Amino acid sequence: MRRISVLFAIIGLSASVLISCKNEANQQGESSAENQKREHKGERPPHNGDHKEPPHAGDRKGPPRGGSPEQTKTLEEIGGYNIGDVATNFNLKNVDGSMISLDHFENAKGYIVTFTCNECPFSKLYEDRLIALHNEYEPKGYPVIAINPNSPENEKEGYEAMQARAKDKGFTFPYLVDEGQKIYPQYGAVRTPHVFLLDAERKVQYIGTIDDNAKSPEDVKVNYVKDAIEALEKGEQPNPNFTKAIGCPVKASKA
Numbered sequence: 001m002r003r004i005s006v007l008f009a010i011i012g013l014s015a016s017v018l019i020s021c022k023n024e025a026n027q028q029g030e031s032s033a034e035n036q037k038r039e040h041k042g043e044r045p046p047h048n049g050d051h052k053e054p055p056h057a058g059d060r061k062g063p064p065r066g067g068s069p070e071q072t073k074t075l076e077e078i079g080g081y082n083i084g085d086v087a088t089n090f091n092l093k094n095v096d097g098s099m100i101s102l103d104h105f106e107n108a109k110g111y112i113v114t115f116t117c118n119e120c121p122f123s124k125l126y127e128d129r130l131i132a133l134h135n136e137y138e139p140k141g142y143p144v145i146a147i148n149p150n151s152p153e154n155e156k157e158g159y160e161a162m163q164a165r166a167k168d169k170g171f172t173f174p175y176l177v178d179e180g181q182k183i184y185p186q187y188g189a190v191r192t193p194h195v196f197l198l199d200a201e202r203k204v205q206y207i208g209t210i211d212d213n214a215k216s217p218e219d220v221k222v223n224y225v226k227d228a229i230e231a232l233e234k235g236e237q238p239n240p241n242f243t244k245a246i247g248c249p250v251k252a253s254k255a
Helices: 002-040 121-137 159-169 183-187 224-233
Strands: 091-094 100-101 112-114 144-148 174-175 192-198 204-208
Touching: 002 174, 112 121, 112 183, 112 224, 121 159, 121 224, 159 174, 192 224, 204 224
Parallel strands: 112 144, 144 174
Antiparallel strands: 091 100, 091 174, 112 192, 192 204
């Protein structure tokens, strides 16, 4: 009798194992079929538990975190200078302690007024190009005049930090602080860097970016500022006379 009971127990256990294996196989089959459907649609299968795969390159869509570095507003929306407007003179403190105005540059044929800063990655990418631009065109009457429009509430953008940056990089052009942040709104600078090319009469002839490749100077195909200056030298109007500035948004004071 005991042998019969043991025999029934073994049979019951075997049947239970078979049913469990069959159910698991069915679930795996269903899961595999579902995953095949997802893959056919270009979807990734779900993961069980807390296991997470590292993100795949190309999965993320849209601009990088923090938004696009490209200027989004039109000149009219910004409310600064338009092409042909006469720029107001300024008198701003240079990193060497002197005061610089547009009158400082005698016999100037134009002015490459550039709003830039210490910390923006795009500004840093263009520092060497600004030095080269000034060294090439200042002798021809077109000096670079750099202005930091950012609020000094960030110590890394303050006057002493500007002095250190100018010294470290060997700036050959003036690097001015926009005290009170009064000048950049007049011009309509919204990014760093942001260039405003003025002619001898201080009329705005070009507004925008320096060239067409911020990240790689070796791959630049169009030098917008250089081309604009060459056009003025020929007595022609720059074409294009406007491009969207590429860089970091100007940081206004919180006060």
